[in-house]
Amino acid sequence: MSPLPSTLVLDNAAISTLQEAGALARVLEFWPGGWLVPIEVMGEAAAWKAHGANVTATLRALAASGVVEIGAIVPQTEGRTFADLQRTLGQGESAAIAIAYHRNLVVCLDDRRARRACERLSPPVQWCPTEEILAQAVRDHLTTRAEAEAIWHATGIRDPKRGIPPT
Amino acid sequence: MSIDNATIGARLQMARRALGVTQTDVARDMGMVTSTVSAIEAGKRAVSGTELYSFAQIYKRPVAYFLEEEVPAASSGFQYLFRAVAEKLVDRDPIVQLEQLAADYDILEEVVGAPPLPLPPNYSTFGFRTEQDAETLAEMERARLGLGDAPVTGLVDLLDGTVGIRTFLMPVMNDNWSAVSVAGPSGRPCIAVNSKEPPYRRTWDLAHEYGHVLVHLFRQGAPQARLDVASDGGRMSADERFVDHFASAFLMPRRAVFAQLDLILKASAGRFTDFDLVHLAMHFGVSGQAMTTRLVTLRKISRDVYEQYWRKGRRTFAALAAMLGYTVDDPNGFWEAPVLLPARFRYLAVKAYEEDTISLAKLAELLREDYHELRQRVDDSMGPDRSTSALALDVAIPRI
Numbered sequence: 001m002s003p004l005p006s007t008l009v010l011d012n013a014a015i016s017t018l019q020e021a022g023a024l025a026r027v028l029e030f031w032p033g034g035w036l037v038p039i040e041v042m043g044e045a046a047a048w049k050a051h052g053a054n055v056t057a058t059l060r061a062l063a064a065s066g067v068v069e070i071g072a073i074v075p076q077t078e079g080r081t082f083a084d085l086q087r088t089l090g091q092g093e094s095a096a097i098a099i100a101y102h103r104n105l106v107v108c109l110d111d112r113r114a115r116r117a118c119e120r121l122s123p124p125v126q127w128c129p130t131e132e133i134l135a136q137a138v139r140d141h142l143t144t145r146a147e148a149e150a151i152w153h154a155t156g157i158r159d160p161k162r163g164i165p166p167t
Numbered sequence: 168m169s170i171d172n173a174t175i176g177a178r179l180q181m182a183r184r185a186l187g188v189t190q191t192d193v194a195r196d197m198g199m200v201t202s203t204v205s206a207i208e209a210g211k212r213a214v215s216g217t218e219l220y221s222f223a224q225i226y227k228r229p230v231a232y233f234l235e236e237e238v239p240a241a242s243s244g245f246q247y248l249f250r251a252v253a254e255k256l257v258d259r260d261p262i263v264q265l266e267q268l269a270a271d272y273d274i275l276e277e278v279v280g281a282p283p284l285p286l287p288p289n290y291s292t293f294g295f296r297t298e299q300d301a302e303t304l305a306e307m308e309r310a311r312l313g314l315g316d317a318p319v320t321g322l323v324d325l326l327d328g329t330v331g332i333r334t335f336l337m338p339v340m341n342d343n344w345s346a347v348s349v350a351g352p353s354g355r356p357c358i359a360v361n362s363k364e365p366p367y368r369r370t371w372d373l374a375h376e377y378g379h380v381l382v383h384l385f386r387q388g389a390p391q392a393r394l395d396v397a398s399d400g401g402r403m404s405a406d407e408r409f410v411d412h413f414a415s416a417f418l419m420p421r422r423a424v425f426a427q428l429d430l431i432l433k434a435s436a437g438r439f440t441d442f443d444l445v446h447l448a449m450h451f452g453v454s455g456q457a458m459t460t461r462l463v464t465l466r467k468i469s470r471d472v473y474e475q476y477w478r479k480g481r482r483t484f485a486a487l488a489a490m491l492g493y494t495v496d497d498p499n500g501f502w503e504a505p506v507l508l509p510a511r512f513r514y515l516a517v518k519a520y521e522e523d524t525i526s527l528a529k530l531a532e533l534l535r536e537d538y539h540e541l542r543q544r545v546d547d548s549m550g551p552d553r554s555t556s557a558l559a560l561d562v563a564i565p566r567i
Contacts, residue, residue, distance in 0.1 A: 012528065012538065013527075013528070013542075016538075016539055016542075039216065039217055039220045040220065040230060043220070043224075044528065044538060047537065047538070048537065048538070048539045049537050049539070049540065050539065051539075071216070072215065072216025072217045072219070072220055073216045073230075074215075074216055075170060075175055075213075075214055075215075075216055075219050075233070075234060076169050076170055076171070076172065076175070076213060077169050078216075079169075079170045079175070079233075079234035080168045080169065080170055080234065080236075082230070082231065082234060083231040083234040083235055083236075086229065086230075086231035086529075087231075087274055087278065088278060088519075088524055088525045088526065088529055089525070089526045089528065089529050090526055090527075090528020090529045090531065090532055090538070091229060091230060091231070091528070091532065092528060093526055093528050093529075094231070095230075111526040111527055111528065112523070113523050113524070113525060113526040113527075113529075114526045114528075116523070117526075158546075
């Protein structure tokens with residue numbers, strides 16, 4: 001059973017950050033069945049000139065083994081939320097938030113405008129940043145603090161305001 | 168709030184018709200039978216999210232296009248364009264792209280709170296028809312824009328950022344149309360020119376479409392769109408001849424041509440050679456053909472000389488220009504011709520991001536750029552405090 005609060009809906013920012021660190025499969029395999037990747041996010045990941053082919057191959061392999069589910073918005077019931085969000089957010093973020101909103105899931109996002117959009121919805125959508133996934137893995141003894149720190153360092157993110165929170 | 172299947176179906180049908188493909192074509196691409204596509208379009212069968220994503224890929228539209236509140240009436244300008252491209256069997260994808268860019272521009276102005284620029288006067292009621300009228304109109308527009316007799320540089324941004332016409336350069340496969348002008352979804356005029364054409368040709372096409380927007384696009388009873396097909400053959404209509412004269416006069420103002428010609432002739436003891444022609448054309452940013460035509464119109468060379476010149480064909484214009492140090496070929500090359508967005512569009516998009524109104528992923532979508540590369544560029548531009556900009560300038564300036 002997944003120790004995550006619920007299925008986590010992944011946005012492209014989280015996926016590409018983990019891919020940059022060379023740890024996408026490693027981290028997602030911590031919680032098999034705990035992830036939902038919207039098809040719109042897959043599309044954005046595929047458009048990544050440098051690593052798009054690798055990312056989609058990894059995600060498809062993980063989907064085949066049941067680690068992640070590749071899903072899509074339900075146009076009739078989730079489509080309006082998606083279209084409203086799309087005015088100011090990317091297609092992948094909008095799909096991830098719309099799915100999380102309507103299915104009461106948590107979304108993993110790194111863009112502060114996207115997070116603000118989550119908070120503006122009623123009821124607000126719960127979100128977490130990529131580093132929180134690593135912190136949760138340490139808490140659940142799925143990895144060590146040292147490995148989590150090494151993965152975070154390898155993402156190349158140098159923002160001093162970000163980093164793995166205390167576990 | 169939910170969206171009914173009929174609304175989604177109607178939008179799917181609109182998008183399919185715009186691209187000129189049949190239900191059978193789409194069914195084949197979707198791995199469905201034709202009757203399923205038909206049922207989805209009629210709202211009799213629910214489309215799934217995965218199917219909708221695939222439809223969006225085929226129709227080259229964002230998924231959100233199919234999920235808007237209600238089915239809008241397509242702008243009459245774009246309806247006309249889609250019919251025109253169907254008749255002439257030319258590349259439709261850029262028209263779809265232009266419609267999307269025009270819609271994005273409207274949203275951008277709205278989210279940034281930037282008022283749309285004032286439009287030029289509607290000259291369609293002035294009764295402009297003759298060559299002399301075209302000269303007059305060009306002079307009026309130059310005066311209105313404060314251009315004096317200076318050569319026009321950066322016509323895309325002049326039209327888009329000053330005149331108020333949404334202006335884009337976009338690649339057209341097979342080079343089968345060169346330019347379009349159309350009233351966009353909000354009624355605002357838009358121009359698109361083939362980015363695969365050489366820069367001086369694009370400048371000409373931009374000025375040509377500008378003439379259409381000023382005089383023909385909003386003429387009562389006229390179609391709210393114009394499609395200029397490359398090598399259309401046939402005889403030019405009066406409207407086309409008018410805007411050609413306008414483009415010529417706008418890009419090469421009479422007084423400026425006389426002044427430049429005078430300088431050249433003084434330097435070459437009254438002789439006017441191939442190199443002088445190229446130099447003059449490059450001064451105004453036009454092709455040799457446009458320049459010689461203008462010289463004929465201004466009665467500086469005869470039609471015989473013009474024809475003699477173009478029959479020679481010994482050395483190409485580009486080769487002569489290269490000897491003089493001008494670059495006439497696009498640095499992007501023919502195959503790599505991208506969608507080129509006007510500076511104001513990019514500025515509004517970046518402002519929206521800076522003001523936290525849109526996300527980075529949305530910025531990448533609007534700029535038609537790779538999200539990951541853009542993210543890297545934004546990271547590189549950040550100052551040590553991780554604010555959006557490395558610059559510290561953020562001051563209140565009183566409005567005049």
